[in-house]
Structures are given as structure tokens and as C-alpha cells.
Amino acid sequence: MLAYDSPTLSLPARTSVHLFRSTFGCEPQALIRAPGRVNLIGEHTDYNGLPVLPFAIAQSHYVAAAVGQGPCFELINADAQFPAKTIAADALPAFSAAGQWDNYFRAAVLGLRDAGFLTTEHLAGGMQIAVASDLPSGVGLSSSSALVVAFALAALSVHACRSVHPVPLAEILAEAEHYVGTRGGGMDQTVCLLGKKAHAIRINFFPLEAEPIPFCAGSQPVPRICLSDSGVRVEKSGTGLLRYNRRPLECRLALEVFRRRAASMPDRLPPLDSIRHWGDLVKPPIALSHKAVLEAAAAIFDHPSYSKSDLLRILGWGEGTWADFTESFPEPADGFKLHPRVRHVMEEGRRVEQAADALRAGDWPTMAKLIAASHESCRDLYEISCPEIERLIETGANAGATASRLTGAGFGGCVLHLVPADACGSFDNEMRRQLGRDLRLFEAVPSQGAAIL
Numbered sequence: 001m002l003a004y005d006s007p008t009l010s011l012p013a014r015t016s017v018h019l020f021r022s023t024f025g026c027e028p029q030a031l032i033r034a035p036g037r038v039n040l041i042g043e044h045t046d047y048n049g050l051p052v053l054p055f056a057i058a059q060s061h062y063v064a065a066a067v068g069q070g071p072c073f074e075l076i077n078a079d080a081q082f083p084a085k086t087i088a089a090d091a092l093p094a095f096s097a098a099g100q101w102d103n104y105f106r107a108a109v110l111g112l113r114d115a116g117f118l119t120t121e122h123l124a125g126g127m128q129i130a131v132a133s134d135l136p137s138g139v140g141l142s143s144s145s146a147l148v149v150a151f152a153l154a155a156l157s158v159h160a161c162r163s164v165h166p167v168p169l170a171e172i173l174a175e176a177e178h179y180v181g182t183r184g185g186g187m188d189q190t191v192c193l194l195g196k197k198a199h200a201i202r203i204n205f206f207p208l209e210a211e212p213i214p215f216c217a218g219s220q221p222v223p224r225i226c227l228s229d230s231g232v233r234v235e236k237s238g239t240g241l242l243r244y245n246r247r248p249l250e251c252r253l254a255l256e257v258f259r260r261r262a263a264s265m266p267d268r269l270p271p272l273d274s275i276r277h278w279g280d281l282v283k284p285p286i287a288l289s290h291k292a293v294l295e296a297a298a299a300i301f302d303h304p305s306y307s308k309s310d311l312l313r314i315l316g317w318g319e320g321t322w323a324d325f326t327e328s329f330p331e332p333a334d335g336f337k338l339h340p341r342v343r344h345v346m347e348e349g350r351r352v353e354q355a356a357d358a359l360r361a362g363d364w365p366t367m368a369k370l371i372a373a374s375h376e377s378c379r380d381l382y383e384i385s386c387p388e389i390e391r392l393i394e395t396g397a398n399a400g401a402t403a404s405r406l407t408g409a410g411f412g413g414c415v416l417h418l419v420p421a422d423a424c425g426s427f428d429n430e431m432r433r434q435l436g437r438d439l440r441l442f443e444a445v446p447s448q449g450a451a452i453l
């Protein structure tokens, strides 16, 4: 009990415990920390089966939890913008309106139930939960996935379930987030669970593998990683859902077209029937080079964008197949942009490999070039930047950053800047001088992953 009051716990950790006590009148049985993340490089590659290179940060959610008083889940949050929620156990699948915070709790618990880690008896026991946080939401630091991870660890912990290895748990929780509606990949949950102090985590997908890589000093000391907040908020599970889900859909449609047309290029491409993700093309047994895939894509995609009727014709699909495959996604006015999305994804996957090597070698000039190239590709090929982000990128360069890029899903959120260690103070001052005193700047320090405290 005393440990929960320990001054060594962070302020939000202690806040979650105090809130728990004052709300439920008893002691929590578990206290969980789940951190946010910054993605150094590898944007929108995860769901395409290509690697990413994120790290967990210090800013985290804290969840104090105990078994409930019956088949009911009571959730309270120290942040007043997230109102208290009570969910009957049999109403868990009745999700609230998009963007509501209790949906992340429902997703975590249902995901664990689907995977067989929580039983009907566990659910009948309910839970009491108090949340406090110093991880801002909607800024591209993966606050929603961290919340899912925190809830899942809390549920497993208070119900004394057998421990689940973080790799399968990350896979279960990545799948569970699909309950909330986003069709993203597994980067956020994996780095939240497997983050390591002073390391970035190179993550491969399908199968999921995580390799910690230390931040090494080379000819230059390790730069500081600074974040500036564009102030543009895009709630992926709310208003941003269509914009976000369009990209994974374009990638999947592109793969269908590529696979079909590859069959007529047997001299250049092997049979691709077993391919499920773009990353499969560069892994054994196919093991094409990124360059070969990009050259084939340039030959295959003969238009900058495709209408629905173009795709129905190319793929030989009827309306029913289209509706199933796209989940009746509305046709974008500017068409499905298959080739630019493929170029981004394949080139970005290659950049992640090069960045992992640069990190290992402490080769920060190469890292800076890769980060700048990643941003250009996110802006021009994947089209996930916005004017506010571009302003931060430009100002970052003037203020002394060696490279900057958007981090996370895009359309808003934060920009990551590599700042030489000896230029920190002047960077912050210059950014605020040019963009205003209220500009939110954070330092992103590579930190340990989620834990039961």
C-alpha cells in the first residue's frame, strides 16, 4: 500500500491512486504505466508488413485498478475532458460514439476475451479503474494505443491471469484496436509494451519481432529529439477515420492490382499468390530487392490514380466483392492513388533499414538525411502533412534542427526535430520566437516500455 504513495512515483501515477481511493473508497490492486511513443522513422509501413523504428517516451498513462463489485466496469479519469463511464459487463460490445475514451477500454477487454485470456467469469467480476496521465492525446504520440495497453495490463493483473508474453500481447491488442475502427498496424502497441530505456525498437511485422537498438554517439554526440505540436488534432477513431483508413485501403488495393498484373510479367516477377502484404515481396521466399519492386510497380501502375470503375475492370470484381473488400469505403473525389502510396511504403521500408544501421553506428548525419527524405515522402507521396506541420518543419530548420519530420499517422499532431545536443536552448528559444510563446515543445527521451508498477 505504501508503495503507491512513494515520492519516487511520478505525479500522474500518484494522482491515479488518489483518484482511485477518493472515487471507490478502497485501495487499488494494481498500478500500471503505459508510455506513448515517437516514431523515429517508418511511417505507415507497419500495416504493410515493412519495418518501423519507434521508441517509447517518458510521457505515460497511469491506471490504478481493482476487481469491481459485480458485472460492471467503472472508469474515471483525472482529465475532465474524459467523463466518468460505467459499462455493464454484458454491454461491453455496445461501443460508444466514435472518439469516446471508454471505447479503448472495451476494445482492450474484448480483445483479451477473444484471445482467450479473459473468461466470462473474469468479466462478471467487473473492474474499477482510475486514469491519470501526462501523455497528451491526439498529438501523434499514440496516446490511444497506450490506453489500450494500460487497460489490458490492468485487466490481466487484477484478475491474476497467467502472464502473457509482450509479443503475442502486442499482436492481440493491435487486432483489438480494430474494434475502435482504425485499420492500423502493430507499431504502437509493440513499442509501448517493449520499449527500452535509451533504445529505439526496430519492429518487423508478420511475424512480429522487436529488436532494441541503442542510441549511440558516433563522430557527433547523440542529438536531442525535440517535438513541436502543430496544434492540429485529428482523432483517428473519430473525424479522422476516413482520411486515415483510406491509406491502408489504397495499399491493399494496390497489392491486388500488382499481384494480378505480375502474372503477366513472368520474366520479371515470380508467382505472387501467397503475398498478403507489401513487405512479403522483400522477405523470403520471394526476396525481391526494394528496387525491383519499385521498378515493377512503375511498369504496373500506368495511371496516377484510379477510379472505382477502373479498379472493378482491372480486378474483374463485381459490386459485392468491392463492398466486402473495401468495407464500402466511399470513393475519393481524386481517385485511389495507388502508385504514390506504394512508392512511399517501399522506399520508407528501405529507409528504416538504413536508419537502423545508422543508429547502430551513431551515424547521425545519415540519420538526418533519412529523416528529411521520410518527411518529403510523407508529404508528397502519402499526402499526410498539412500547412501547420510544414510551418514547423521549415521553422525547425531555421532554428537549428538538422532534420525534422512529422511523426505518427499525420494530418496534424507533432513534428520530430533532431537537434544537436549543444543547441537545445537556442532551438527552443528560436522556435518560440518565430511561432509564438504558446508553442508546445516537448523533449522525447527514449524510455522503458509499459510496466505493472
Ligand code: NG1
Binding pocket: 039, 042, 043, 044, 045, 046, 047, 140, 141, 142, 143, 145, 177, 182, 183, 184, 185, 186, 187, 188, 236, 407, 408, 409, 410
Ligand atoms: P498514430 O500516430 O498513433 O495514429 C497510426 C497507427 C500506427 C501506424 C501510424 C503511421 C494505430 C493504432 N496506429 O499511429 O499503427 O500505422 O499511424 O505510421 O492504428
